[in-house]
């Protein structure tokens with residue numbers, strides 16, 4: 040059996056990954072999460088399966104086990120969540136990476152870092168290729184996440200060069216889908232929940248800023264190709280995101296049209312250091328990961344995500 044550790048496994052992306060991994064009975068999945076932003080309901084269907092184990096653990100302290108593969112998805116990822124507790128965010132990125140890299144090195148395991156498009160900051164190059172070094176404020180409200188993730192990448196490559204650790208680094212662009220936390224403040228979950236509750240959709244700024252939204256299943260396909268089917272010496276970093284770009288106003292209008300409620304759009308102040316635009320250049324992923332590219336258009340992904348949030352809302356009532 041392949042022993043696979045998913046740090047941050049009860050979070051949005053981590054839990055979707057765990058669910059996919061446990062489907063293969065040759066995998067034994069150990070899910071670590073301190074439940075700071077992760078939620079047990081995301082893995083409720085997996086707890087009790089013979090090839091799944093949940094451990095309440097904070098990656099800021101070492102965890103010892105035998106392991107063949109490690110995915111490091113542990114970090115608060117929504118701007119309101121990570122900027123509320125910036126010291127813990129930085130420590131999770133750095134101490135978490137060190138502890139997991141040490142574990143990977145001792146076991147000779149492959150370790151994948153879930154990095155982020157935030158390493159590009161407010162990008163001056165558009166779309167963003169991996170070679171772009173970014174435009175990041177080192178002392179702002181988002182820096183705990185941006186710089187934490189940048190330093191984590193540094194640690195991964197230093198461990199590879201100095202200790203021979205087997206690393207893979209992916210840079211994840213805005214991703215959405217089932218298991219997002221309805222209250223974590225990200226734009227897709229905010230808009231859908233607001234629309235379902237008949238509240239105003241809060242657009243920060245004038246809504247002309249852009250993002251490129253990737254449905255989580257497309258990301259999981261990319262992760263599998265990177266971990267299990269790419270050249271051993273291909274370490275990344277590689278962008279995984281949907282290159283189809285939308286303004287935030289367009290997203291709000293789509294959600295309104297799909298939910299058909301009586302919500303309206305309300306404009307609110309733009310948070311500091313909010314990137315003006317973001318779109319991945321995915322040429323490297325296409326070339327290295329067997330032609331990988333996202334398949335699920337925003338309309339279809341939004342329908343599936345709205346259905347998920349509708350179910351949560353009806354349980355809550």
Ligand code: UDP
Pocket residue numbers: 117118213224225226227229230241242243244248250287309310313314
């Ligand atoms: N945003 C918004 N309304 C919201 C939440 C977010 O207009 O209720 C905007 C936010 O300012 C940003 C974009 O939507 O420009 C994406 O925000 P999110 O927090 O989802 O992720 P980010 O890409 O900024 O990390």
